[in-house]
Amino acid sequence: MIALAVVAIIAALEAVRVVAERNTMRKLPYLNVVSFAITGSLMLLLPHPLTILACAAYFVGSTLESNAIASTWSGGIRKHE
Amino acid sequence: MNELYAILFGFITLLGGVTTAIYRDPFDKLISLSLLAAGIFPFIVDRGYVDVAAAAALIAPLGTIFTLMVCRRRARDA
């Protein structure tokens, strides 16, 4: 199983890059790669039809979270100026 | 789960938790918190609790969104 190893190593590498990046908005694409990798690893760990639901729920949830963080950040800064 | 994968996903969780405590900016804290949540799901699914994982995956962003409402109000007041 080389696939799970590739996915897990990419997830850990990008988690380090999320922490190392200083700019708040430029952290979000790296976080998106982490959530892609975690979604893939969920399915590789447990191949079962119900895992489809868990994958979709996790991915949509993390996307919604990034969307809310970015939108609130831009709105807050604009009001601040 | 193999030890390699347990170490890698545990490393993500630990990194998210430590940086959530360290960062000052609330948005950086929330991003690290979602990193913490991301590291937990492989452990939940590996035990077979797929329904728990789906419910937790929907609850965690809702908590973030309610926290963001407070951040927005602080930014407007300041």
Place this chain on the structure above:
Amino acid sequence: MLEFYVMLAEGLRVLIAAGVCWLNFVTIDVFFGLPKEGGVSGATAIAQEVEKGGGALHGGYMLGNIVSSPDASAGTLLASCAVYAAGIPGGLVMALLVYIGNRICYDPGYAGTTGCITATFIVYAFTQIGFLATDFIAGMVIAILTIQGLSHVHASRLLATLWRWRSA
């Protein structure tokens, strides 16, 4: 020695799958005009920060749109996951779930649903000629790593070039 050849073949399949996934999602995203403008205010904010760091604005819009709503890249990943677990019916169910997720994130949802349906059939066709669906899951993670994870400056310039060809 035989194990080494098996691992080499698997790595080669993962790289080929990464190329196929990259072509699929970049073609569909650029065709549906994701680099044109930010769909939500968060995507615009990410694009401006990427441009401030030295990247191109239209590529930054596409990076922001990928972050803030499930587009064709998410559709490709989730479709290969679904085909691995449940075959073509799973892929079509997943297209419905991606559409619902797009509607939650205030997006029309054409790019995500189209990418999910095309990726379902592409992955199924490749499983008929000896590839595994797991190769496509790992390949899609590598493909998104090259766009979002390595260098925002170079990725946004590349995507802006592609957008200039599309809009010309």
